[in-house]
Amino acid sequence: MIFVCDVMLGKLARYLRTLGFDARYVRQGEDPASFPPPSGQCLFLTRRQDRTGRPHTVVIRDNDPAKQILEIKEIIDRHVDPKAFMSRCLECNIPLIDTPKEEIEPFVPEYIYHHHDRFKTCPSCKKVYWEGSHAEEMREWLEKLADGTAR
Numbered sequence: 001m002i003f004v005c006d007v008m009l010g011k012l013a014r015y016l017r018t019l020g021f022d023a024r025y026v027r028q029g030e031d032p033a034s035f036p037p038p039s040g041q042c043l044f045l046t047r048r049q050d051r052t053g054r055p056h057t058v059v060i061r062d063n064d065p066a067k068q069i070l071e072i073k074e075i076i077d078r079h080v081d082p083k084a085f086m087s088r089c090l091e092c093n094i095p096l097i098d099t100p101k102e103e104i105e106p107f108v109p110e111y112i113y114h115h116h117d118r119f120k121t122c123p124s125c126k127k128v129y130w131e132g133s134h135a136e137e138m139r140e141w142l143e144k145l146a147d148g149t150a151r
Contacts (some may be wrong), residue, residue: 001043001079004035008047011065017093018138019076020084024093043075069145085142086135089122096120096129104128 003023005013016023026032038044038056051057058075060068069076087096099121105113107128116130 001076002036002041004032004038004042004044006032006044006046006048009045009060009068012045012060012068013093014090015065015069016076017088017090018086019142020081020087021076021079022088022093045072066141073145080142082142086129086131086138087120089125089127089129091127092122092124094122094124097123099128 001021003013003016003021005016005023005025007026007028010025010027013023013025024035026035036042038054040056042056044051044054044057045060046057047060049059052059058072060071062068062071088094089096097120099119101113101117101119104119104121107126108119108130112130112132116132118130120129121127122129
């Protein structure tokens with residue numbers, strides 16, 4: 001499932017990427033026609049009320065990204081793959097690749113290097129990711145999302 005988030009839904013795109021979804025983000029000035037068209041495999045997410053009723057388009061009503069996720073929970077539930085969790089770059093939306101620890105040392109703080117063994121990098125922007133305390137918080141949030149208690 002591919003999601004295309006309009007210019008008003010950048011944080012929602014990041015949340016979807018955290019969940020492992022291909023979440024494209026239409027930035028200010030970009031041509032929406034350059035993104036995949038809405039279809040059964042590609043939903044367009046927008047805050048624009050004038051899009052209500054368009055096929056494969058979901059109008060998001062809330063301002064809070066956590067609540068926005070809840071608005072589309074029924075749609076994403078059947079597509080959530082726990083193995084894909086935290087597998088995409090939050091900035092680029094590119095799938096992350098496992099990277100040997102030795103290659104990471106110059107790019108992370110010393111403490112991180114010595115306290116973590118697994119790292120992933122974005123092949124596009126080269127951002128480095130590791131599972132810190134935030135990862136556990138995200139996993140707890142994902143579990144709450146799955147069982148309907150997320151807020």
